[in-house]
Each structure stands twice: as structure tokens, then as C-alpha cells.
Amino acid sequence: MANVVVVGSQWGDEGKGKIVDWLSERADIVVRFQGGHNAGHTLVIDGVSYKLSLLPSGVVRPGKMGVIGNGVVVDPHALIAEIGRLAAQGVAVSPDNLRIAENAALILSLHRDLDAFRENSNTGTRIGTTKRGIGPAYEDKVGRRAIRVMDLADLPALREKIERLLAHHNALRRGLGQEEILAETLYEELASVADKVLPFMDSVWQLLDRERRAGKRILFEGAQGALLDIDHGTYPFVTSSNTVAGQASTGSGVGPGAVGYVLGITKAYTTRVGEGPFPTEQTGEVGDFLGTRGHEFGTVTGRKRRCGWFDAVLVRQTIRTSGITGIALTKLDVLDGLEEIKICVGYKLDGREIDYLPASQAAQARVEPIYETLEGWKDTTAGARSWNDLPAQAVKYVRHVEELIGAPVALLSTSPERDDTILVQDPFQD
Ligand code: IMP
Numbered sequence: 493m494a495n496v497v498v499v500g501s502q503w504g505d506e507g508k509g510k511i512v513d514w515l516s517e518r519a520d521i522v523v524r525f526q527g528g529h530n531a532g533h534t535l536v537i538d539g540v541s542y543k544l545s546l547l548p549s550g551v552v553r554p555g556k557m558g559v560i561g562n563g564v565v566v567d568p569h570a571l572i573a574e575i576g577r578l579a580a581q582g583v584a585v586s587p588d589n590l591r592i593a594e595n596a597a598l599i600l601s602l603h604r605d606l607d608a609f610r611e612n613s614n615t616g617t618r619i620g621t622t623k624r625g626i627g628p629a630y631e632d633k634v635g636r637r638a639i640r641v642m643d644l645a646d647l648p649a650l651r652e653k654i655e656r657l658l659a660h661h662n663a664l665r666r667g668l669g670q671e672e673i674l675a676e677t678l679y680e681e682l683a684s685v686a687d688k689v690l691p692f693m694d695s696v697w698q699l700l701d702r703e704r705r706a707g708k709r710i711l712f713e714g715a716q717g718a719l720l721d722i723d724h725g726t727y728p729f730v731t732s733s734n735t736v737a738g739q740a741s742t743g744s745g746v747g748p749g750a751v752g753y754v755l756g757i758t759k760a761y762t763t764r765v766g767e768g769p770f771p772t773e774q775t776g777e778v779g780d781f782l783g784t785r786g787h788e789f790g791t792v793t794g795r796k797r798r799c800g801w802f803d804a805v806l807v808r809q810t811i812r813t814s815g816i817t818g819i820a821l822t823k824l825d826v827l828d829g830l831e832e833i834k835i836c837v838g839y840k841l842d843g844r845e846i847d848y849l850p851a852s853q854a855a856q857a858r859v860e861p862i863y864e865t866l867e868g869w870k871d872t873t874a875g876a877r878s879w880n881d882l883p884a885q886a887v888k889y890v891r892h893v894e895e896l897i898g899a900p901v902a903l904l905s906t907s908p909e910r911d912d913t914i915l916v917q918d919p920f921q922d
Contacts, residue, residue: 500717522550525743532791563743620766697745729768
């Protein structure tokens with residue numbers, strides 16, 4: 493039976509929430525495999541809106557299991573707060589519907605401090621992070637000094653790990669002119685959350701192996717987008733995890749063969765939050781139109797998103813780096829009423845034409861988009877539920893996008909309402 497991975501194929505905010513919600517109804521288990529509470533997914537179920545950052549979408553649906561895999565960095569305070577917010581909305585999160593990998597690394601307050609300090613300082617490259625401590629937590633994981641979920645279960649041994657972690661962080665803090673952190677303070681921070689986090693702890697690779705063999709359907713829920721990938725994205729303006737589909741395997745402990753259909757969520761235009769290259773960015777009238785029409789404000793930080801035309805070069809690239817089987821095209825209705833619509837089909841770099849995004853930061857900043865201009869459509873696409881409901885020019889746009897990126901549209905989303913979706917191919921049935 494096919495499992496499904498959902499990834500963003502641009503810079504995040506492609507509208508994953510609605511699609512993940514739709515797919516989670518068909519899945520038995522929903523797994524987060526990277527990132528942390530820097531993500532922001534809004535789910536609307538039976539008219540009630542739920543905002544999730546760290547928890548997998550499955551937790552709001554009765555009978556589904558949500559899993560936080562080892563590839564996620566877990567802020568215990570954010571976890572407890574999010575569980576509390578859901579409880580206030582009548583959704584009970586317990587070990588019956590949530591498990592957290594014992595080997596997931598924790599985000600601590602010292603990570604948040606460091607993230608904010610770097611972002612607010614005038615030296616170094618400003619990335620425009622969410623200031624949630626994501627990057628510093630992954631640094632400690634790779635540096636082999638992280639505190640992991642399982643360490644909360646062995647408080648006596650925790651003291652030694654704290655000493656090792658603080659030897660690094662206090663040296664940094666001294667250099668940055670920040671006050672040092674006492675081992676006892678950090679110990680108390682961790683001891684105070686242990687009882688609330690430990691009931692959810694599990695061996696996630698074993699759980700998923702068991703469930704998969706029992707024929708359960710697994711949905712791997714990616715956060716951010718492929719262009720924010722630490723290896724394949726617009727480095728250094730990226731997040732600190734792998735966001736491409738291959739991470740579903742390493743970030744949860746299933747083999748690559750267990751990951752079936754890869755669905756790339758793709759917006760009909762492009763947005764990005766934070767700093768970094770954005771070849772098709774529109775700062776004038778078109779950008780304002782897309783931002784206003786598309787309600788392009790961050791769900792986590794409230795920041796205004798940068799907006800621009802659809803970039804087929806970038807999406808074609810992420811189709812390859814993530815092995816995307818089909819895309820879910822979202823927010824087509826935002827383009828309704830435009831006289832003409834541009835699509836970037838290649839770049840000019842130093843007088844040469846290229847069909848990919850170069851890896852170097854300097855070259856990425858220099859590429860100039862080559863556009864094709866398509867005729868727009870007057871009628872609305874909002875709420876369309878079949879191809880026949882769409883204006884002919886809109887169908888042409890979608891078909892041209894498919895051709896340019898080299899992947900089929902499996903789903904076409906025409907409004908935030910879950911039923912306003914044209915289904916071409918069910919990823920779970922593929
Ligand atoms: P960080 O993940 O907080 O370290 O931020 C690194 C970069 O990723 C910044 O440009 C953020 O704006 C961006 N980013 C992180 N999470 C998201 C997301 O969920 N959607 C869109 N951009 C994100």
C-alpha cells in the first residue's frame with residue numbers, strides 16, 4: 493500500500509495545510525520528519541480552525557495517530573503550549589494519539605536566545621529566521637552535544653550532558669557579551685518539563701515498522717519547502733533541516749522504499765519569507781496584488797511575504813531533488829482577473845541562458861528571469877470542482893505549468909474550502 497510524503501516545492505507557505513488535512517483523513521498515521529515549531533499549518537475541520545506548529549495534523553482527527561519523528565527538533569515548552577491550546581478547543585492530545593521519537597533533539601531556551609541574538613545583531617548574515625531556535629538546536633545535534641527527549645528520563649545522567657552543552661554555549665555567550673547560564677538553571681528547566689513530555693516518548697522507527705507491516709497508511713508531513721533545504725536550497729538563506737522528500741525516511745527511521753508517492757505542494761505563483769534570492773520577485777503593483785489577493789502574511793511570525801511570478805525553473809528543480817510524483821497546485825484563483833500572467837522558464841546568467849538555479853550564492857543573486865507571457869482569464873476559478881468549471885485560459889495555464897515542470901497536477905485546489913479541489917490522481921491509490 494502506498495504511503496505519501498507531502499513536501500513544499502517552493503519556499504514554504506504553498507498551502508500544505510488544506511492538502512495535508514485532506515490526505516490525513518485517508519491516512520492512519522501522520523508523521524512530522526523535520527523542522528520544528530517554525531512551521532505553521534492551519535487546518536479547518538467542520539468549520540473550526542486549528543493552528544498547528546509542531547504537532548502533526550493527525551492529532552486533530554479522532555482515531556489518527558500523530559508522530560513526531562527523530563528528524564524534528566522539539567521545543568518542550570512549545571509542545572506543552574500547543575497541546576494546551578488544542579485542549580482549550582476540545583481536542584485531547586494524549587499518548588493514544590501522539591508519540592514523540594526518543595532520539596529527537598530538544599530546542600532549549602538557550603537556542604532561542606542565540607537565534608534571536610544573531611538575527612538582531614548587525615554583524616554576520618541576517619537570514620530572517622523565525623527566531624524559534626531551530627538552527628542552533630540542529631547545530632548542537634550535529635555537534636553531538638544535544639539534549640534529546642530520552643535524556644529527560646535519566647535525570648542523574650542529564651547533569652553531565654548539561655555540563656558538556658554549557659561548555660560550548662557559555663563560551664559562545666561570553667564571546668557575545670551575554671550572561672552565562674548556570675547548569676542548575678538548565679537542569680531545572682528540563683526537570684520541569686520531563687513529566688509532561690515523557691509519556692509521549694516512543695521508539696518511532698519500531699512503531700512505524702510495526703504499523704507499516706500491519707498495512708496502515710502513513711502520511712509524512714513535510715514543513716517549509718524544498719528551496720529552504722539546508723543542502724538543496726538557497727544556502728545560506730535556508731532553514732537548518734533537509735526539507736526534501738528523502739528526509740521523510742531519515743527523519744522517521746523508515747527505509748526509502750517505505751516512502752511511496754511524493755506530492756509536491758506548489759503555489760500558482762511564488763512567495764518567500766525572510767531574506768535571500770528570489771528571481772521572479774515583484775515589488776510593485778503585481779507583488780501587491782498577489783500579496784493582498786493571496787493573504788500573504790506568515791502564520792507563525794505575521795511577516796508580510798514577498799511575492800512574485802511562478803518560477804518553473806525552481807519547481808522543475810525541486811521535482812527532481814525531491815523525486816516528486818505529482819503536484820497539488822494551489823491558489824490558482826489568486827491569478828483571476830489578471831490581464832496577463834508571466835511564468836519564468838529560464839534564467840540569464842552573465843549573458844548565458846541556463847535552465848537551473850546555480851548553487852553559488854553570488855550567482856543566485858545575479859540570475860535574471862526569462863519570462864513567457866500568457867493571456868490571463870476574466871472569469872473566476874475560485875470554487876471550481878471540475879475542469880469544466882475552469883475558464884479555458886486557466887486550463888491552458890495549468891497544462892503549461894505541467895509541461896514546464898515535468899510533473900502532472902494530481903490535485904488542483906481552488907479555494908481554502910476542502911471540497912473546492914479537483915482530484916486528478918489520489919496519491920494513496922496510486
Ligand atoms: P528558521 O527555520 O527559523 O531557522 O528560518 C530560516 C528561514 O526559513 C527563514 O527565511 C524563514 O522565514 C524560513 N522559514 C522557516 N519556517 C518556514 C515556514 O514554515 N514557511 C516559510 N518559511 C519558513
